[in-house]
Amino acid sequence: xxxxxxxxxxxxxxxxxxxxxAIDAFNEKLRAxxxxxxxxxLADPTVSTVIDGRGEEPIFTDGPFVEAKEWAAGLWVIEAxxxxxxxxxxxxxxxxxxxxxxxxxxLPER
Amino acid sequence: xxxxxxxRFGNLDIAEEGAAEAFAIAAEHWPADGVPPNxxxxxxxxxxxxxxxxxxxxxxxxARHREAQLVYGTQPEPLGxxxxxxxxxxxxxxxxxxxxxxxxxxxxxxxxxxxxxxIASAFLVQDTTMGxxxxxxxAKIAAAGIPYRLPAAEDLPRRVSGVLAVLFLIxxxxxxxxxxxxxxxxxxxxxxxxxLARMLHQLLPDDGETTGMLGxxxxxxxxxxxxxxxDGELVPLAEQDRGQWDAVLIAEGHALVRERLASGVTxxxxxxxxxxxxxxxxxxxxxxxxxxxxxxxxxxxxGSPIVRLxxxxxxxxxxxxxxxxxxxxxxxxELRGYHAYHAARADLLRRVGRTAAARGAYDAAIILAGxxxxxxxxxxxxxxxxxD
Numbered sequence: 291x292x293x294x295x296x297x298x299x300x301x302x303x304x305x306x307x308x309x310x311x312a313i314d315a316f317n318e319k320l321r322a323x324x325x326x327x328x329x330x331x332l333a334d335p336t337v338s339t340v341i342d343g344r345g346e347e348p349i350f351t352d353g354p355f356v357e358a359k360e361w362a363a364g365l366w367v368i369e370a371x372x373x374x375x376x377x378x379x380x381x382x383x384x385x386x387x388x389x390x391x392x393x394x395x396x397l398p399e400r
Numbered sequence: 401x402x403x404x405x406x407x408r409f410g411n412l413d414i415a416e417e418g419a420a421e422a423f424a425i426a427a428e429h430w431p432a433d434g435v436p437p438n439x440x441x442x443x444x445x446x447x448x449x450x451x452x453x454x455x456x457x458x459x460x461x462x463a464r465h466r467e468a469q470l471v472y473g474t475q476p477e478p479l480g481x482x483x484x485x486x487x488x489x490x491x492x493x494x495x496x497x498x499x500x501x502x503x504x505x506x507x508x509x510x511x512x513x514x515x516x517x518x519i520a521s522a523f524l525v526q527d528t529t530m531g532x533x534x535x536x537x538x539a540k541i542a543a544a545g546i547p548y549r550l551p552a553a554e555d556l557p558r559r560v561s562g563v564l565a566v567l568f569l570i571x572x573x574x575x576x577x578x579x580x581x582x583x584x585x586x587x588x589x590x591x592x593x594x595x596l597a598r599m600l601h602q603l604l605p606d607d608g609e610t611t612g613m614l615g616x617x618x619x620x621x622x623x624x625x626x627x628x629x630x631d632g633e634l635v636p637l638a639e640q641d642r643g644q645w646d647a648v649l650i651a652e653g654h655a656l657v658r659e660r661l662a663s664g665v666t667x668x669x670x671x672x673x674x675x676x677x678x679x680x681x682x683x684x685x686x687x688x689x690x691x692x693x694x695x696x697x698x699x700x701x702x703g704s705p706i707v708r709l710x711x712x713x714x715x716x717x718x719x720x721x722x723x724x725x726x727x728x729x730x731x732x733x734e735l736r737g738y739h740a741y742h743a744a745r746a747d748l749l750r751r752v753g754r755t756a757a758a759r760g761a762y763d764a765a766i767i768l769a770g771x772x773x774x775x776x777x778x779x780x781x782x783x784x785x786x787x788d
Contacts, residue, residue: 292543372496372547378555396543 292327292369292396293376297389299363302334316386322366323342325379327367335361363389367396401444402510403485405493406548412510412538422447482662487603488548490596494563495546502537503566509534511599512592522573522589558611563600564613564670567593571617575624576771583772590621608660612671614657619677622649627773634777637680650681672698688718705734713744721751739768743778755785 320326342349354361364373366383370376376393384391406415422444493506501523508514508522520530540546551559574589597614604610626644629635657678660671667675676694680686695711709731716724725748728741735741746761762782769775 310467324770355582372545372548372549373495374551376545377497 291373291376291398292367293373293380294394294396295366295368295376295380295383296362296392296394297364297366297387298360298392299389300360302336303353304363305331305387312386312388313337313383316383320366320379323379325370327369329364329366329381331364332362362392401447401476402513403489404444405509406485406489411542416510418447473635479511483603484550486599488550490563490600490708491551491559492541492546492548494559494566495541496559496562497544498537498540498544500566500569502533503562504569505533506537507566507596508570508592512596514592518588522586536753560604560607561609561668564609567597567600567613567617568670570596571620575620576774588622590617590624593617594621608663608665609668609670611656611660612668612674615653615660616670616672616677618649618656619674619681622646622653622681632758632773632776633780634773638685642684645681646728653681654678655740661787666699667700669698672701686717688714692718705731706738706740707743709744716748721748724748725752739774742768743774744780746778750781750785759785770776 317326317329320329338354339351340351340355342351364387366377366380368376370379372396373393380391380393402412402419402561406412409446421711428592490511493510494503499505505519505523509516509517514522516531516534517527519534520527522771523530525533538752546757550556571590571593573584574591574593594617597610597617601607601610601614616750622641622645623640625639626642627647646788653674657671657674660667660674672694676691676698679690679694695707695714700706709728712724712727712731715727725745728745733740742761742765746758746765749755749758749761759782762778762785766775766778766782
């Protein structure tokens, strides 16, 4: 299965150099174990743009789709056989990036 | 059997429905046609066939092919594997990624075999609410990939403690129901919790905390019939008729506590609580020095305010109410919303003759208490003081 992991944050651009080092080491571990799919940091939600392309002309709106006290500051997509493996791995990931994480399964391909 | 099928098919719904269909067929045919030579095997085989039929009906062609391979590729399980399946099911139902109320409901449904209506009435919610809660939990297990697997050895103590928390919650709701609308003691819930704890103890005989939990439940349940008077009032431990206690359960509980003591392994939380209850049920009156010593150990493991309150009450029995009052003063900020804090204070204040303060504490306890027998007891105590 694949899981999306959202990195939960409430402050803008709050990552530190130590955290970056720990995250790199953790990502190496994901690669070595065959769990790596993708990871990346996200820009602040205030710079996002909402698109509605359902009508004749697409409509672009400044800002995130939902205003919240907390948001995703980064994400992983990992490969894991089940939730127990994902939770165990990402408990280490949470320590490495020094943030709470949300683990969410990707729907299986049909 | 649901456990065995669940493991084979990786799906609780299919397992449950297969088992239900098999039992329905047995109920219809066995009275007329006679019971087959090996009823257990007959039920399992029939349930498996019904589950496969269901998968065939509901699957797309590709998925059907995959499932069929899975089903026919599985060798018949040796007998001991049933125990493993049952454990797997317990760990799945009590998975930490599920909300506590979902764990409780799922455990009663899948492991305990209670139906949705029974569980709903036990927790005073609508059938549809409870049904939805169970359906949601099962959907999460399937969609989030919660595995039917025994936890790795290094995770086992933590996962077992998660299971024990579920069993303890079920037991406590039976032992001291939290709603004024329900009967004060819900025998069916505490009995079910004991049955599940016995099962877990049988499956994990060397797990000290599981042994402790079973001992704790037995020593508590042994006093059940003495705990509520004929007028529906809670009877405190010191005033209970010890002749009404269940001697068989007490003997069994004491044996479990002794077994843990003999192991020489440092006891965990439930083992200490069991040991405290063993002291309470030993001889004609408890040895409070020993009770305080056990609470001292417990506070080191679990310094929560409720544990410190219980320790203070034990200190009050050993050293007198003034000593206990001094200890409870410090707990006020954390426990002012907890009825047992005010009930304990009320009793201590009454004993030192601070009548007005005691009355106030009884009032606070009565407002916060949920259990009808407890409210009846506290009210009588308060009103007796008014007459003084």
